[in-house]
Amino acid sequence: MARWKYRFGIPLVGAAVALGAASLTPALTNAQTPLLQPMSASQLIAAVMGAAPVQYTGQLQITSNLLGSDASLLSNVGQGLALPEGTSQVMVYRGAGANLRLQEINAQSERDLYVTSSGAWLWNSAGSSAEHVEFGSSTQQSSSLQQMNPTEMADALVGRLAPTSNVTVGANTYVAGHAAYTLSLAPRQSGSTISSLRVFVDAKNYHVLAVTVNSVYSSSPVLQVGYQTITFASPSLSNFSFTPPAGTAVKTVTEAQLQSMFEPTNPGTKPVTLGTSWQTVVELPKTALSQLSASVGAKGLAELETPVTLTNGETAESIHTELVNLLVLPTGSVLAGAVRSSVLESDAGALGL
Amino acid sequence: MAAVLEADGLTKRFGGQIAVDSVTFSVDEGSVFGFLGPNGAGKTTTIRIALGLIFPDAGGFALLGERRHSRLHRVLPRVGSFIEGPGYVPYLSARQNLDRFLAAEGVRRSGRPRLIADALEAVGLEMVVDKPVGRYSLGMRQRLGIAQALLGERDLYILDEPTNGLDPSGMREVRRLIGELAVKGKTIFISTHLLAEAEQICSHVAFMSQGRLVKAGALDQLRSDYSPQLKIVGTPVASIRELVGPTARVDGPAVAVDLDMNDGPPLLRALVARGVEVTEFTWLTPSLEEIFIAEVGEGFDVR
Amino acid sequence: MFVEELKRVFRRPRNLIILGLIALVPILLGLVVRFASHGGPRGGGGPAFFAEITQNAVFLPLAALASMETLILPLAASIIAGDSVAGDAANGSLRYLLVRRVSRARTIHAKIVAALVYTLALSLMIAVVGLFAGSILFPHHQVVTLSGVSISFLHGVGEALLAALVVGASIFSVTMVGIAVSTFTSSSLAATSIAVTVAIASEVLDAIPQLERIRPILLSNYWSAFINIFRTPVLAGPIYKDLLEQLGWMAVFYLLAVFNFSQRDITA
Numbered sequence: 001m002a003r004w005k006y007r008f009g010i011p012l013v014g015a016a017v018a019l020g021a022a023s024l025t026p027a028l029t030n031a032q033t034p035l036l037q038p039m040s041a042s043q044l045i046a047a048v049m050g051a052a053p054v055q056y057t058g059q060l061q062i063t064s065n066l067l068g069s070d071a072s073l074l075s076n077v078g079q080g081l082a083l084p085e086g087t088s089q090v091m092v093y094r095g096a097g098a099n100l101r102l103q104e105i106n107a108q109s110e111r112d113l114y115v116t117s118s119g120a121w122l123w124n125s126a127g128s129s130a131e132h133v134e135f136g137s138s139t140q141q142s143s144s145l146q147q148m149n150p151t152e153m154a155d156a157l158v159g160r161l162a163p164t165s166n167v168t169v170g171a172n173t174y175v176a177g178h179a180a181y182t183l184s185l186a187p188r189q190s191g192s193t194i195s196s197l198r199v200f201v202d203a204k205n206y207h208v209l210a211v212t213v214n215s216v217y218s219s220s221p222v223l224q225v226g227y228q229t230i231t232f233a234s235p236s237l238s239n240f241s242f243t244p245p246a247g248t249a250v251k252t253v254t255e256a257q258l259q260s261m262f263e264p265t266n267p268g269t270k271p272v273t274l275g276t277s278w279q280t281v282v283e284l285p286k287t288a289l290s291q292l293s294a295s296v297g298a299k300g301l302a303e304l305e306t307p308v309t310l311t312n313g314e315t316a317e318s319i320h321t322e323l324v325n326l327l328v329l330p331t332g333s334v335l336a337g338a339v340r341s342s343v344l345e346s347d348a349g350a351l352g353l
Numbered sequence: 354m355a356a357v358l359e360a361d362g363l364t365k366r367f368g369g370q371i372a373v374d375s376v377t378f379s380v381d382e383g384s385v386f387g388f389l390g391p392n393g394a395g396k397t398t399t400i401r402i403a404l405g406l407i408f409p410d411a412g413g414f415a416l417l418g419e420r421r422h423s424r425l426h427r428v429l430p431r432v433g434s435f436i437e438g439p440g441y442v443p444y445l446s447a448r449q450n451l452d453r454f455l456a457a458e459g460v461r462r463s464g465r466p467r468l469i470a471d472a473l474e475a476v477g478l479e480m481v482v483d484k485p486v487g488r489y490s491l492g493m494r495q496r497l498g499i500a501q502a503l504l505g506e507r508d509l510y511i512l513d514e515p516t517n518g519l520d521p522s523g524m525r526e527v528r529r530l531i532g533e534l535a536v537k538g539k540t541i542f543i544s545t546h547l548l549a550e551a552e553q554i555c556s557h558v559a560f561m562s563q564g565r566l567v568k569a570g571a572l573d574q575l576r577s578d579y580s581p582q583l584k585i586v587g588t589p590v591a592s593i594r595e596l597v598g599p600t601a602r603v604d605g606p607a608v609a610v611d612l613d614m615n616d617g618p619p620l621l622r623a624l625v626a627r628g629v630e631v632t633e634f635t636w637l638t639p640s641l642e643e644i645f646i647a648e649v650g651e652g653f654d655v656r
Numbered sequence: 657m658f659v660e661e662l663k664r665v666f667r668r669p670r671n672l673i674i675l676g677l678i679a680l681v682p683i684l685l686g687l688v689v690r691f692a693s694h695g696g697p698r699g700g701g702g703p704a705f706f707a708e709i710t711q712n713a714v715f716l717p718l719a720a721l722a723s724m725e726t727l728i729l730p731l732a733a734s735i736i737a738g739d740s741v742a743g744d745a746a747n748g749s750l751r752y753l754l755v756r757r758v759s760r761a762r763t764i765h766a767k768i769v770a771a772l773v774y775t776l777a778l779s780l781m782i783a784v785v786g787l788f789a790g791s792i793l794f795p796h797h798q799v800v801t802l803s804g805v806s807i808s809f810l811h812g813v814g815e816a817l818l819a820a821l822v823v824g825a826s827i828f829s830v831t832m833v834g835i836a837v838s839t840f841t842s843s844s845l846a847a848t849s850i851a852v853t854v855a856i857a858s859e860v861l862d863a864i865p866q867l868e869r870i871r872p873i874l875l876s877n878y879w880s881a882f883i884n885i886f887r888t889p890v891l892a893g894p895i896y897k898d899l900l901e902q903l904g905w906m907a908v909f910y911l912l913a914v915f916n917f918s919q920r921d922i923t924a
Contacts, residue, residue: 013907018905019873021904105891107883110803112804123804125804126707219796238889246798247745404751405754408919427756429757437751439746442749443669449667450749453663454756456657457657457763620895
């Protein structure tokens with residue numbers, strides 16, 4: 001009978017060890033708290049602002065959980081939105097000077113941005129197409145920001161934030177295996193859906209390793225951008241050069257065209273904002289709803305809507321996500337903000353509804 | 354003489370059923386040991402334990418003096434065995450199958466063809482060595498199994514029902530092979546349910562029934578344990594009965610009686626003096642089957 | 657012993673037929689894409705590299721590997737793995753192997769190695785046949801990776817063979833499950849069925865969004881990792897994860913196979 005112990009006991013122990021290793025390895029590294037030189041919030045912000053540029057290779061992971069538990073029901077919805085629901089992977093290669101390479105890793109394809117001082121290439125492996133931007137000789141990197149003293153800037157920033165936000169340095173942690181400080185911003189006002197913003201800063205070179213947005217509705221971050229792995233060493237130069245392969249359709253974009261692409265089409269119509277700071281709500285014009293409906297699909301939108309009775313007795317449609325709430329008013333315009341629905345409803349009341 | 358096989362309180366259960374129940378026996382070097390019993394008596398399980406295929410629940414077994422299962426493979430090369438029918442890879446030829454077994458034994462590639470040829474010749478399969486075994490007839494497969502057991506020189510041969518599925522001439526052939534091995538001084542442990550066959554070749558026997566060992570010993574010794582029977586044929590039968598006494602068993606013209614050998618000659622003289630015409634006066638030794646029935650009982654109780 | 661076990665696997669007519677049929681797939685795939693489709697496949701869909709087949713000979717074996725990795729390769733590997741111990745138990749030669757000088761441990765190790773070699777042979781067969789068929793049917797100039805970087809044709813061939821090795825190794829977990837189950841039974845079919853079921857169950861669970869948390873422990877989770885060989889530079893992370901996943905599954909079922917086989921009663 002003792003043989004049963006060997007026949008099944010040893011493999012079972014093996015399975016337990018394998019499962020334990022699989023589940024504990026990430027948990028163990030996350031659970032550790034490195035001992036770091038204590039820093040105040042403004043010291044940390046100043047250190048980040050004054051940090052020298054670093055060269056590195058990192059794997060950036062963007063996880064969005066905006067739709068929360070609805071995500072699986074509406075898996076088709078996320079694809080239409082600008083911010084995809086789920087996880088995406090981007091390899092980041094940061095070299096000296098302008099050298100940058102972003103590699104968006106998709107299951108069977110990839111998109112690449114190659115940037116050098118002479119120009120930039122955007123490559124899409126699906127369809128083998130490339131776009132090319134040639135940079136002019138003018139160096140446009142002279143930003144006025146860098147002229148300022150980082151410490152003064154940090155103090156000014158913290159001073160401006162103080163009345164509305166708690167800016168603190170939280171428990172130290174590890175991100176991608178690097179010891180990191182945690183800078184935490186939490187609203188003092190109630191009514192915001194954001195419970196905190198966290199910025200994780202490398203303790204050695206003050207490079208930002210991760211940012212998370214936490215919602216009052218969920219215990220896990222709704223938005224997470226962070227490096228899974230990062231190596232601070234200069235990447236090989238071959239990572240940045242790109243020659244379009246033979247047969248590629250190349251579209252050349254001039255610098256001027258590029259700039260016009262980023263300018264608002266009609267700068268006259270500025271969106272109306274209500275509330276201040278963490279309670280800021282944007283009133284979007286009627287066209288916004290049709291744009292949203294087009295991208296999500298009318299059916300998908302209808303599934304997300306819940307009717308709400310306003311103070312004046314009229315009915316509005318509320319759309320809830322883990323981070324942003326929307327209120328579609330009977331007039332057709334939309335109130336949107338990272339605030340609780342009650343704030344939107346009282347704002348609607350302020351508008352006379 | 355040294356014991357080649359030794360079972361010591363061997364016990365094995367399958368599920369709740371007991372297959373081998375505290376079996377103890379030993380096999381001397383150079384003997385031809387018949388392991389007898391009906392199907393399901395626990396013979397094959399005992400043999401599988403002996404060869405390390407099955408682990409006993411209790412008791413021990415020593416094969417060529419080796420008791421530890423982990424070291425069994427050191428003595429196994431000295432054992433040739435045939436267990437519950439032949440085993441072969443059907444899409445490989447006889448030569449390839451035997452080559453596989455020799456390789457498992459660590460025999461050098463160069464030494465294998467000679468051993469294979471000898472073994473196949475001994476069982477008369479040398480003409481079909483390169484045919485896939487799957488296309489063999491039942492008898493040929495059985496012969497291949499025996500060839501497998503005969504591969505190379507062994508000290509001990511463990512043969513489980515080696516004549517199953519063989520025609521009478523094949524059975525005779527196997528008996529001849531066993532006889533040749535016995536003459537060479539090899540120890541042979543043969544399990545069979547054919548008592549007549551065992552009687553012809555065995556020097557020692559053990560009887561198994563329902564997992565238990567009922568009796569074991571040298572065949573001559575077992576026979577001498579039984580008082581001999583005298584068979585008298587003559588006329589008139591009534592006079593014979595009168596002289597022999599009430600123990601006489603009459604069967605037609607013949608009368609049988611259990612008698613001490615020393616009492617034979619006086620009885621014959623008395624019969625002649627009485628004017629009985631004696632046509633037959635024979636001492637009968639009990640057959641193996643008779644001894645078996647006496648020890649185990651009639652009927653094969655297969656559980 | 658190991659050589660004998662390889663002979664047993666590679667001399668079996670059935671196993672050779674499986675290898676032959678699998679070798680036909682890239683040839684058929686190439687012919688269909690070359691002659692039956694008009695203007696080449698477009699608009700996504702289909703397995704990885706399917707859209708690129710017409711562009712370079714190198715992509716034919718890759719598309720074949722991607723399309724066969726999810727079912728045909730695990731099935732073929734399971735057939736051999738399920739037969740490894742159970743087949744010998746059923747035909748009776750197992751007991752005759754074990755009453756010889758070899759220990760049970762050596763026997764099971766020889767069988768494990770032979771089944772793994774056969775698994776690699778399957779994926780390499782696809783790659784080699786695919787490369788030959790591709791070279792005849794499609795152009796063989798410079799290869800463009802997913803990152804838009806051109807590499808030499810020979811370099812591309814090397815990466816295709818490397819991809820085949822990675823795909824073969826990705827099936828090792830299924831092979832090992834098959835061998836472990838095979839040590840419990842005399843029915844090759846039962847062992848094969850269970851191994852295939854484990855592979856398919858893993859793929860089904862992998863496709864359910866609610867079970868995202870358990871994905872990292874599913875044996876099929878990183879099966880498409882070989883695609884990352886065709887990025888510039890090669891993205892090794894997912895490939896290492898895949899191999900680590902396979903190692904974990906192999907370790908557990910290796911223990912089950914070895915300990916069950918060396919401690920169980922051989923009654924067949």
